[in-house]
Amino acid sequence: MESRNLVAQTPGLKLPIANVRNVFRPHDVERKLAKLPAREHEALRATYERMLERGPERFQVKPGGIPDMAELYGELPNFTDALDDVKRHVALAQDSRDGLEVTPMLLLGPPGIGKTHFARRLAELLGTGMNLVPMSSMTAGWLLSGASSQWKGAKPGKVFEALVDGQYANPVIVVDEIDKASADAQYDPLGSLYSLLEHDTAEAFIDEFAEIALDASQVIWIMTANDDRLIPEPILNRMNVFEIEPPCIEAARQIALNLYRSIRGDHDWGGRFDPEPSQAILDQLAELAPRDMRRALMTGFGNARLAERGEILAQDLPKPAAGRTKIGFVQ
Numbered sequence: 001m002e003s004r005n006l007v008a009q010t011p012g013l014k015l016p017i018a019n020v021r022n023v024f025r026p027h028d029v030e031r032k033l034a035k036l037p038a039r040e041h042e043a044l045r046a047t048y049e050r051m052l053e054r055g056p057e058r059f060q061v062k063p064g065g066i067p068d069m070a071e072l073y074g075e076l077p078n079f080t081d082a083l084d085d086v087k088r089h090v091a092l093a094q095d096s097r098d099g100l101e102v103t104p105m106l107l108l109g110p111p112g113i114g115k116t117h118f119a120r121r122l123a124e125l126l127g128t129g130m131n132l133v134p135m136s137s138m139t140a141g142w143l144l145s146g147a148s149s150q151w152k153g154a155k156p157g158k159v160f161e162a163l164v165d166g167q168y169a170n171p172v173i174v175v176d177e178i179d180k181a182s183a184d185a186q187y188d189p190l191g192s193l194y195s196l197l198e199h200d201t202a203e204a205f206i207d208e209f210a211e212i213a214l215d216a217s218q219v220i221w222i223m224t225a226n227d228d229r230l231i232p233e234p235i236l237n238r239m240n241v242f243e244i245e246p247p248c249i250e251a252a253r254q255i256a257l258n259l260y261r262s263i264r265g266d267h268d269w270g271g272r273f274d275p276e277p278s279q280a281i282l283d284q285l286a287e288l289a290p291r292d293m294r295r296a297l298m299t300g301f302g303n304a305r306l307a308e309r310g311e312i313l314a315q316d317l318p319k320p321a322a323g324r325t326k327i328g329f330v331q
Contacts, residue, residue, distance in 0.1 A: 002016065004053075010016075012033060016127040018086035019059070019060040019061065019097075019169075020056075020057045020058070020059060021057070021058055021059075021060045021098050021099065021169040021215065021218065022056040022057055022215065023056055023057075023058050023164070023169050023214055023215045023216075024051065024163075024164070024212055024213065024214050024215070025056065025213070026051075026052060026055070026056055027151070027210055028212050028213060029048050030052065032048055032176065032210075032211065032212065033045065033049070033052075035037065035046040035253055036048075038104050041149060043149070043154070043155070044149045044209070045208070047156060047209070047210055048210070050164070050165075051164055051210070051212070054164065054165075058163065058166070058167060058168050058169040059167055059168050059169065060099040060100075060168065060169040060170050060218060061099065061100050061126050061127055061128055061168065061170055064148045066087060066091055066094065067090070067125060069083060069086075069087060069125070072121060074127065074254065074258065075121070075255070075258050076114060076115070076118055076121065076184075076246045077247055077251040077254060077255070077319070078244055078245055078246065078251060079107075079114070079118050079242075079244060079257075081242050082105060082107060082118065082242045082244070085102075085103070085105065085240060085242070086102060086122060086125075089101060089102045089103070099151045099169070099170060099218060100170060100220075101170070101218060101219075101220075102220045103197075103239070103240050104197050104221035104222075104223070104227060104239040104240070105221070105222055105223070105239055105240045105241075105242060106178070106223040106228070106231075106236070106239045106240070106241045106242065107119070107223065107224045107225070107242055107244050108224075108225050108226075108228050108241055108242065108243050108244060109226070109243060109244030109245065110226060110246065111226060111291070112289030112291035112292060113244055113245075113247070113289060113290055113291070114244075114255075114290040114291065115224040115244060115293075116132075116174065116176055116224060117290070118222075118244075119172065119174040119176075119222045119224070120174075122172060122220075122222065123172040123174075124277075126170075126172060126220065128170060128171045128172055128220070129166065129167075129171060130172045130173075130174055131158060131161070131162045131166075131171055131172065131173045131174065132174050132176055133158050133173065133174065133176065134176045134177065135175060135176060135177050135178050135179075135180050135181045135189065136176070136177045136180040142154075142157060142208060143157060143158055143269050144157045144158050144159055144175075144189070144192045144193070144196070145157045145159065145192035145207060145208050146159075146160055146207040146208040146209035146210065147192070147208055147209055148208050148209065149210075149211075152250070153261075154209055155209055156207050156209040156210055157192070157207055157209070158173065158198065158209070159173070159174045159192075159205065159207065159214065159216055159219070160207040160210060160214065162207070162219070163215075163216060163219075164214070165215050167224070169215065169218045170218035170219060170220055171219060171220065172220045172222060173219055173220070173221055173222070174222045174223075174224070175193075175223045175224070176221045176224050177224060177225065177226070178190070178224065178225050178231060178235075179225040179226055179227045179228070179229075179230035179231055180230075188249065190231075190232065190235060191231070192205075193235055193238075194234060194235065194238075196216055196219070196221070197221060197235065197238035198238060199217050199237065202215075202216040202217040202218045202219070203215050203216075203217040221239075223239060226275070228241065235328055243283065246289075247290070249286055250290075252286035252287075252290075253282045253283070253285075253286045255280060255286075255290050255293065256277075256281075256282050256285035256286055256288075256293050256297075257276070257277070259285075259290075259293050259294055259297055260276070260277045260281075260297060261275075261276075263292075263294070263297055263298065263301065264301075269301075269305070272305065273301065273304070273310050273311070273312070274310055274311050277311075277312055278311070278312075280314060281300070281312055281313075281314065281317070284314060284317055285317070290319055295318075296317050296318055297317075297327075299316070299317060299318045300312040300316040300317045303315075303317075304316045314320065
């Protein structure tokens with residue numbers, strides 16, 4: 001697919017958008033549209049018309065330099081290896097005519113340690129937005145690749161939506177809990193990934209609904225999983241795998257402190273509370289998984305406000321649920 005230069009600036013970031021890339025060929029769409037029988041396949045007709053109306057050009061993020069990632073390293077201390085990998089790809093793309101490409105990555109680790117949050121923060125850093133595909137609730141094998149227009153209720157897949165309905169040629173697509181893809185689906189939910197995760201074949205990815213070749217070669221893929229034994233080996237071989245360990249106790253305290261500051265700063269009512277929590281509160285929060293810290297803090301803020309206090313006390317935080325195990329820490 002063709003690309004051309006266009007200099008713009010991603011809001012709030014020092015990552016300029018320097019390329020415009022065509023993600024499909026309008027001629028292919030026009031040819032398909034002309035062949036549709038009159039008064040039939042209205043959904044498909046509307047899809048082709050939408051594609052032509054939007055046009056094929058999409059922005060492709062082009063870094064002008066390596067962004068300051070110190071905040072991310074501090075916020076996500078157990079994702080250092082994955083962040084280092086992103087930084088390497090950004091370094092390769094700077095001062096060149098190439099757009100940013102990131103090798104598909106798998107974040108492997110126990111539930112609740114921040115894998116999906118990492119993906120969201122990375123999408124914010126790159127400025128392309130995030131498209132989430134939750135595999136645990138997915139029963140249709142065509143969610144990524146679209147379903148044939150011959151089927152009732154068929155529609156394009158998530159890759160089509162991200163590229164055609166989105167603004168970017170290299171959006172971040174997160175396949176969450178890939179190891180929980182339903183084995184009951186009539187078609188393999190992961191089948192389309194065999195071509196999507198290969199740069200060369202992804203350049204002409206065919207959505208089964210639209211049957212139009214899309215350039216999905218620039219998509220930034222992030223997979224999350226708890227157990228890599230449930231992922232087919234050919235898919236694992238197409239990704240950089242990062243085993244995410246639970247944070248050490250000091251890192252967990254830092255995550256809790258960052259969350260406290262973030263919640264307090266993001267809300268007008270935050271000014272009623274102390275700038276920093278007590279060490280005892282950080283110790284208590286550090287026993288929780290990062291996923292649970294935010295909920296605990298919101299409960300704590302609410303209870304402290306009801307008591308008309310500007311400080312969260314131990315009794316303000318929720319008690320651990322009976323029988324629920326705490327997250328393990330790296331010593």
